[in-house]
Amino acid sequence: MISLDSGIALVRKGVTTMQRLIRLQRPESKFEEAALNDQAGLLLYLGILFATTGICTMTFIVLQFRPWDRPFLVVACAAILLSYALILLASRQWRRRGDASRFLRIACALYICLGTSWGALINGLLFYSEPDQRALAIGLALGVVSTPIICVPAIVAFSFFLPVALLSIVGVALLDVADTVTVIAFTIFTLYAVIGIVGLNTAFIGRSDAQGALQRKIETVNVFLREYQEGSPDWLWETDAQFCLKQVPLELARTLGIEPTRSDLQRLDDLFLSVGTADNRPDLGSLLQQGRAFREMTVTAQSHSRQRWFTLTGHPVHDERGGLIGFRGIGRDITERYEADMKLAYMARHDGLTGLLNRKAFVARVEEACREGGRFALLSIDLDDFKGKNDNYGHHIGDALLVEAARRIQSLLRPADAAGRLGGDEFAVLVSDADIDIAYSTATALARLLAEPTTIDGQTVLPGATLGVAASDGSEQDATRVFLMADLALYKAKVSSKGNAARFEPHLEEAYFARLVQEQEFVDALDRQEITVAYQPIADLMTGQVLCVEALARWYHPQRGAISPAIFVETAERGGLIDRLGEVVLRRACMDAIQWPETVQINVNLSPKQLISGRFPALLASILQETRLPPSRLGIEITENVFIDFAEDAIRQLLTISNCGVKIILDDFGTGYSSLSYLRMIEVDGLKIDASFLRQLPDRKVEAIIRTVTRLTADLNIYLVAEGIERPEQLEWLRENGVQFGQGFLLGRPRLDPQLGRIDLRSSIPS
Numbered sequence: 001m002i003s004l005d006s007g008i009a010l011v012r013k014g015v016t017t018m019q020r021l022i023r024l025q026r027p028e029s030k031f032e033e034a035a036l037n038d039q040a041g042l043l044l045y046l047g048i049l050f051a052t053t054g055i056c057t058m059t060f061i062v063l064q065f066r067p068w069d070r071p072f073l074v075v076a077c078a079a080i081l082l083s084y085a086l087i088l089l090a091s092r093q094w095r096r097r098g099d100a101s102r103f104l105r106i107a108c109a110l111y112i113c114l115g116t117s118w119g120a121l122i123n124g125l126l127f128y129s130e131p132d133q134r135a136l137a138i139g140l141a142l143g144v145v146s147t148p149i150i151c152v153p154a155i156v157a158f159s160f161f162l163p164v165a166l167l168s169i170v171g172v173a174l175l176d177v178a179d180t181v182t183v184i185a186f187t188i189f190t191l192y193a194v195i196g197i198v199g200l201n202t203a204f205i206g207r208s209d210a211q212g213a214l215q216r217k218i219e220t221v222n223v224f225l226r227e228y229q230e231g232s233p234d235w236l237w238e239t240d241a242q243f244c245l246k247q248v249p250l251e252l253a254r255t256l257g258i259e260p261t262r263s264d265l266q267r268l269d270d271l272f273l274s275v276g277t278a279d280n281r282p283d284l285g286s287l288l289q290q291g292r293a294f295r296e297m298t299v300t301a302q303s304h305s306r307q308r309w310f311t312l313t314g315h316p317v318h319d320e321r322g323g324l325i326g327f328r329g330i331g332r333d334i335t336e337r338y339e340a341d342m343k344l345a346y347m348a349r350h351d352g353l354t355g356l357l358n359r360k361a362f363v364a365r366v367e368e369a370c371r372e373g374g375r376f377a378l379l380s381i382d383l384d385d386f387k388g389k390n391d392n393y394g395h396h397i398g399d400a401l402l403v404e405a406a407r408r409i410q411s412l413l414r415p416a417d418a419a420g421r422l423g424g425d426e427f428a429v430l431v432s433d434a435d436i437d438i439a440y441s442t443a444t445a446l447a448r449l450l451a452e453p454t455t456i457d458g459q460t461v462l463p464g465a466t467l468g469v470a471a472s473d474g475s476e477q478d479a480t481r482v483f484l485m486a487d488l489a490l491y492k493a494k495v496s497s498k499g500n501a502a503r504f505e506p507h508l509e510e511a512y513f514a515r516l517v518q519e520q521e522f523v524d525a526l527d528r529q530e531i532t533v534a535y536q537p538i539a540d541l542m543t544g545q546v547l548c549v550e551a552l553a554r555w556y557h558p559q560r561g562a563i564s565p566a567i568f569v570e571t572a573e574r575g576g577l578i579d580r581l582g583e584v585v586l587r588r589a590c591m592d593a594i595q596w597p598e599t600v601q602i603n604v605n606l607s608p609k610q611l612i613s614g615r616f617p618a619l620l621a622s623i624l625q626e627t628r629l630p631p632s633r634l635g636i637e638i639t640e641n642v643f644i645d646f647a648e649d650a651i652r653q654l655l656t657i658s659n660c661g662v663k664i665i666l667d668d669f670g671t672g673y674s675s676l677s678y679l680r681m682i683e684v685d686g687l688k689i690d691a692s693f694l695r696q697l698p699d700r701k702v703e704a705i706i707r708t709v710t711r712l713t714a715d716l717n718i719y720l721v722a723e724g725i726e727r728p729e730q731l732e733w734l735r736e737n738g739v740q741f742g743q744g745f746l747l748g749r750p751r752l753d754p755q756l757g758r759i760d761l762r763s764s765i766p767s
Contacts, residue, residue: 033100034215035208039153040100043107044091046151050114051084053147057140061125064136070128076121083114108159115160118144119167126171134177138186141168146193154201161197165190237314239326243267243288246326255333256303268327272299272310284312291316291324298338309338351421353399354406362420366430367479370472377439377471379429379446380486381409384464384498386425393459400456405463408449412442427465428486436471436503443467443501451499466493467501488512519575521557522568526580531555533588534750537759538603538721538743541735544759548601548635550743551589552750553581569607578609583619590627590634600756603635603665608642611649617656624660631661635685639668654682665721669709679716687713691724691744697733710738731761 058077067073087110094103122144125137145165151157169190173183235249244267248258274283275298287294293315300309314329349361357365369376383405390398402425409419409427416432429446431439450465468490472482485504493502525531531553538548555563572578586604593602610616624631636657642650658664663685689709696702706722713720722734725744734742748755 035211036100036104037098038208038211039204040094040103042152043104043156044094047084047087047091047107050147050151051088054080054084057143061121061140065125065129065133067124067128070124073121073124073128076117076124079117080114080121083110083117086110087114104153104156107156111156111160112163115163116167118160119164119171122164122168123171123175126175126177129177138172138178138182141172142186142189144168145190146196149193149196149200151197152201152204154197157197157201161193165193234330234332236328237268237312237331238317238328239268239288241325243269243327245271249331251333252331255308256301272301272312274299275309288327298334308333308335310334351406354403354421356406356410356427357418357420359420359422362418362422362428362430363479363483365418365420366482369430369432370479370482375433375435375471375473377431377434377436377442377469378482378486379431379439379443379501380468380470380483380490381427381429381446381450381465382467382490382494383425383427383450384466389461393456393461397456397459397461401454401461401463404454404456405450405465408463409446412446412449428483434471435473436469439469439471440501440503443469447499447501464499466490466498468493468504469501470504484512485509515571515574518567518571519577522555522571522575522577525555525557525568526577526584530557531581531584532752533585533592534752535589535592535602535754536743536750537748537754537756538741539747539759541722541731541740541742541761544761546600546748546754546756546759547741548603549754549756550603550637551585551605553585554750573607573609578607579613579615582607582610582616583623586620587623587627590623590629593633594627594629596756598630598633601633601635601663602629603637605637605667606642608639608650611642611653614649614653617653617660620657620662621660624662632663635663635665637665637667637688640666651681658683668723684718686719686721688721688723688743694722694724694726694730694734694744697730703733703737706734706739707737 058081061067061077065073067077087107090103090106090110094100122137122141125140126134129137145161145168148157148161151160169183169187172178172186178186235251237249237252238246240246253259269283269285269288272284274285282290282292284294284297284299287297295313297312298309299312300307302308310331311334312329312331314327316324317326317328319325349357351358356362366378383401386398386401389401402421405425405427406419406421409429413419413429414432418430418432420428420430422428429442431442434442447465447467450463453460453462455461468486468488470482470485470489485508488508489502489504492505492508493500496502532555534552534554535549536552537546538550539546553565553569555565555568557563569578569581572581589602589604593600596602606616620636624634636654638654642654654664664682665686665688666679666684667688668690669687687709689706693702693706710720719741720739721741721743722730722739723743725731725734725742725746727746730744731742731746747759
């Protein structure tokens with residue numbers, strides 16, 4: 001059931017609707033004016049329809065009722081015809097003047113007259129009709145009463161309906177021309193006509209409201225669109241069926257320097273050219289011909305002497321029959337963004353200093369060459385002593401040297417070749433369609449070119465480079481292997497002599513993989529603790545007393561037996577395992593030495609590569625603390641390579657070691673540069689003269705060198721150890737010439753359990 005409040009609300013809503021239906025006032029907005037014009041336009045056509053049907057009805061009445069002898073009926077018919085004429089005249093004047101509000105007010109008055117005239121005529125017909133004509137008169141009354149059901153606006157419809165309906169009901173009910181049932185039915189039909197008028201006009205007002213709302217939205221969109229066009233870099237475009245711009249957008253005209261109103265407009269795909277894409281999408285012309293929509297298509301056009309880039313978004317426009325009549329869309333000038341993206345793309349693929357391909361892009365180029373399957377060659381290039389030149393001349397000279405090297409490399413390239421900077425002073429060249437001989441010829445020419453001096457900021461610098469050459473016959477599909485082959489050839493060239501080129505040979509790869517196997521086996525040996533430490537005594541050559549032992553690493557392979565230290569130490573240094581090996585030897589030596597007499601010193605060799613990380617002093621201190629070995633009982637044997645490869649950092653670390661009480665011994669003295677400046681760089685506690693000198697005794701020059709070194713160490717207050725004593729004659733000569741300490745197989749071979757007492761020298765000295 002409907003509650004009282006709901007009923008009241010429903011009544012109020014109905015009253016409000018009726019007030020709105022019968023209200024006629026001047027429009028307050030253009031949307032209300034548009035609605036009134038819509039109503040007036042519809043009323044105009046209805047007036048014509050009503051006049052036509054009215055005249056037809058008059059003709060029917062004249063034929064059926066013959067009213068000429070009854071003046072009242074004639075006057076009523078004349079009034080009706082006059083009303084129709086006035087309605088049509090008012091409609092014509094509205095068409096000329098366009099005042100819909102005035103036309104509707106006049107129409108209300110005229111339709112009142114028309115309704116009254118029809119009501120009077122119906123009453124006259126009912127009054128004067130014969131009994132057999134009354135049903136026809138009542139039917140005529142029903143038709144006339146139902147006429148305003150299709151009339152708008154409601155106030156005009158009711159202006160006609162109320163007088164004709166009231167007069168018709170009075171005539172049917174009071175003139176005693178119909179029975180009660182007919183009267184009631186006529187009245188109910190009249191009420192239905194009221195509902196029809198209200199329903200139709202309510203629907204029409206709803207339609208007008210919807211149109212007004214839509215128009216307001218369109219206006220809002222147009223406002224936003226105008227503001228968008230004025231404040232946005234985007235512009236709207238539209239073409240005809242031949243895809244020619246109907247008008248050049250003002251923003252585009254300013255950009256391209258053309259007239260916005262020019263009549264000889266080009267086709268859109270002639271004005272803009274599609275930019276090629278990797279995914280082979282259709283170009284602009286194809287999409288226009290196919291009538292397909294497109295979005296954010298990148299195109300280009302020429303603006304004066306500069307090329308510009310745009311994005312176009314468009315969709316096809318069709319007529320009522322579905323035919324293509326053009327395109328509409330949005331465009332934007334993206335020149336700055338496009339050029340920035342292109343610059344970023346270039347930077348992502350090229351080295352910022354030299355302009356060559358960077359490592360990633362060059363590797364991708366080699367991988368592409370492998371996939372294509374053609375023959376090509378790869379040159380791996382290293383500048384000679386670039387670090388030294390960079391340090392000596394300064395980084396700005398070093399950068400200029402890299403740029404000059406890149407320029408010279410590019411000068412020898414063919415269009416199909418590619419060059420890249422892989423990092424630092426490493427370069428590479430891809431020589432397309434070349435075998436090993438052609439590539440080697442190119443490499444040697446490039447080596448000669450890079451060896452020529454150049455002047456940078458007044459400094460004459462020799463770039464110099466070493467090259468490795470590898471070639472693929474088209475069957476090689478692994479870019480990594482091609483790079484490896486070139487690197488192995490480069491390493492071979494560096495070993496032989498810098499400044500030249502070397503070809504890859506199969507045995508280089510075999511040796512490389514053999515080294516990899518050795519490195520893995522050595523890692524396994526470290527993990528399984530197969531590395532042991534043997535000790536060789538260093539004795540007083542006058543008394544035979546063992547004063548020191550040197551710790552030497554030993555590796556006994558389960559299958560291959562004893563491995564030479566010369567092999568596995570090199571393997572450890574090359575594979576980055578020297579720190580682990582050094583730590584194993586140092587810890588084992590210190591643990592063993594703590595069990596020996598306090599008079600025995602333990603010497604441990606230090607590889608220059610153990611100083612690279614800078615952690616060795618801390619490791620040494622940790623092991624001494626762990627094993628409780630006094631620092632004074634430990635000696636660290638170094639070679640001059642420490643000073644050559646890592647001068648400043650090496651001296652700093654050695655000073656740290658010396659300051660904690662550990663002795664520093666310079667090993668293999670007399671080989672290499674043997675610069676006395678090393679003795680000035682750092683305080684050493686002893687020298688070990690290389691075994692090669694003893695093997696040359698009794699050469700007079702060698703004897704003079706050993707005597708000189710002996711006097712030098714005495715003046716420096718450091719001890720001298722002669723290495724490589726293997727024959728009694730050598731021992732006797734050393735004793736006679738005042739060399740205090742010695743080491744060699746004659747005194748004792750390396751053993752896991754070293755002799756720590758006195759060595760019997762009498763059996764070693766010839767009688």
